[in-house]
Amino acid sequence: ADRRTLELATMCGHGMISPAFAAKMIQMVKENRRTPEQATRTLARFCTCGIFNPTRSEQLFEKAKLGS
Numbered sequence: 001a002d003r004r005t006l007e008l009a010t011m012c013g014h015g016m017i018s019p020a021f022a023a024k025m026i027q028m029v030k031e032n033r034r035t036p037e038q039a040t041r042t043l044a045r046f047c048t049c050g051i052f053n054p055t056r057s058e059q060l061f062e063k064a065k066l067g068s
Helices: 003-009 019-030 036-044 054-066
Strands: none
Touching (some): 003 054, 019 054
16 A cells, blocks of 8 residues: 555554555545545544544545645
8 A cells, every 4th residue: 555545544543444445535536526525534434443633634635636
């Protein structure tokens, strides 16, 4: 997995966010099928410990969307 995918997947302290699912959400944001906010909410649902950082997640999705 690439760096951005791992940054998103490891935001849950219990590892409940799959790297493959994080990569799929990144791809959906790049294709304008999801907004960064929607993708963040989707990933955050799987974090049972509540440590997921939605602000950071949205920033990562925005960077992915811009291609940087």
